[in-house]
Amino acid sequence: MKFVDLLRTAIGNTFRSKARTILTVIAIFIGAFTLTLTSGVGTGVNDYIDKTVAGFGDQNSIYVQKVADQTEPQDDGPREYDPEDSNVSTGFGSMSGLSNKDIETIENIDGVESVDPMYMVTPTYLESPDGDQFQLQLGMPSDAEGVELESGEIPTREDDEMIVPASWVEDLGFDSNEDAVGKTVDVVMTNMAGDDETFEVTISGVSQASLAGASLTPMPSSSLNEKLYDYQTSGSQRDVPDSYFMAVANIENIDDAGQIKSQLADENMLGMTVEDQLGMFRAVINGIVWILNSFAIIALLAAGFGIVNTLLMSVQERTREIGLMKALGMSGGKVFGLFSLEAIFIGFLGSAIGAAVGVATGSIISSVLSNGLLEGLPGLSLFLFDPIQTALIILSVMVIAFLAGTIPAMRAARQDPINALRYE
Structure with missing residues (x-):
């Protein structure tokens, strides 16, 4: 058979x-x-x-944050002041921030081409063209992180522009995503002396939602972010040291990421790639x-x-x-x-x-x-x-x-x- x-x-x-x-x-x-x-x-x-x-910009980047130093046990007394330490206010308290010395340390690591420090900016409110006021928490500068857009363009580093999420368009009084592009909104900042300043900001693009959560908040250009931070820390009778909630280390070869993250850990810093975060x-x-x-x-x-x-x-x-x-x-x-x-x-x-x-x-x-x-x-x-x-x-x-x-x-x-x- x-x-x-x-x-x-x-x-x-x-x-x-x-x-x-x-x-x-x-x-x-x-x-x-x-x-x-x-x-x-x-x-x-x-x-x-x-x-x-x-959809993100340059994948050869490591996002660096400060990790609290836990090498020495903390007793019940006050900690000694260290002028090199930097804290960042987040609106919910404070966290360890990166200092200028930390930025230099990152730049000196083999394999790192350049470093883009990120300021933590806390605006007082955002005002729409119709005069409505909204709470505002800015995300990372969009030109450093990269984002997927529904319409418009990524802001240029030098201009006072930002991206808004698609879910904000209707509340801001715009008819559509395309209608919002090119329009302006006002961002009001309060400095350390309690004085308010209004910054006119152009909407350059409208972002999509994503699993990464990158487009849940408005994202400013690097120039605007730095300008808002400078005013936020002005008005004090003493010099306020620069502090950054994050820095983006641009590396030559993504294959070196593991070695660079290891060196960052030795300096009490945490480095993560985009793939690490989405992983x-x-x-x-x-x-x-x-x-x-x-x-x-x-x-x-x-x-x-x-x-x-x-x-x-x-x-x-x-x-x-x-x-x-x-x-x-x-x-x-x-x-x-x-x-x-x-x-x-x-x-x-x-x-x-x-x-x-x-x-x-x-x-x-x-x-x-x-x-x-x-x-x-x-x-x-x-x-x-x-x-x-x-x-x-x-x-x-x-x-x-x-x-x-x-x-x-x-x-x-x-x-x-x-x-x-x-x-x-």
Whole structure:
């Protein structure tokens, strides 16, 4: 009997007991369906994270912050004043900031080309063209961090410009994102003497939302950020030392990032690349996907026992038939192959149908969510299916089915033809 004949016979035998076969296929379907969906979620979200990373400006950058020095235990008394220490007010208290000495230390690290220090600016409020006033917390300078835009342009470093989030456009009184570009708003600053100053700022662009959270707040140009900081720290009777909440170290080769971060750690500074920051999202998503995959694997293992049961029953019911086939010259290997092909075909049916329904369901859900709950994250497809990954799921399930069918197939192959023919 040729392979084609074995396959044809195996497919025909599969449907002898339709109820048992259908129940086993349904169990496999559930596992394959779940695996396909969870795989689609992982692929979709990681693809969006990759796009977010690609949307940033220069990837050869390390974001540096000060870490509190914990080398010496702190007693209950006051700490000695160190003029080199720098604290940054955040509006919720203060944090250790980078001093000019820290900036010089970063610049002197091998592999660092230049350093862009970031001031922490806390405006009093923002006033729209209609006279409405809003609380304002500025993000990092947009020309240093990079951001994806819905309209407009990234501010130039020298001009008094900023980017506003798309969610702010309507509240600021503009008809659309395009309408907001080129318009001006007023940023009011209060200095250390309590005096207010109004700065007219041009909106150069409107930013998209992203998983990185980079566009949740308005983002000024470097020049505007520095100008606002200079006024914020003016009016004091004593000199206020420069302090920075972060610095961007531009490096020659991203492969040197690990060594540079290690040297920063020796100086009580924390360095993170864009990939490091978004890697947290990736780790969480992959963890969730693995947990969901474990449930799918449990379902497939249960389905494997279903295949064992189905074929064992089939072997018992067809004992005389097996004896007749062997008496007519069919070898034990071909009998083994016949029952193995039945198991593989059951696995193929369940996995192929499960994967196809999973892809269709995921695509529909992704489309609905993209126009609904996830509308604020343009470019995100919650389910994204890789044909190769889907094919691997089907093949993996077929392998599981083959392994599950090994015991019944071996039992059938070892049947003695004389005893089998006498079986009642």
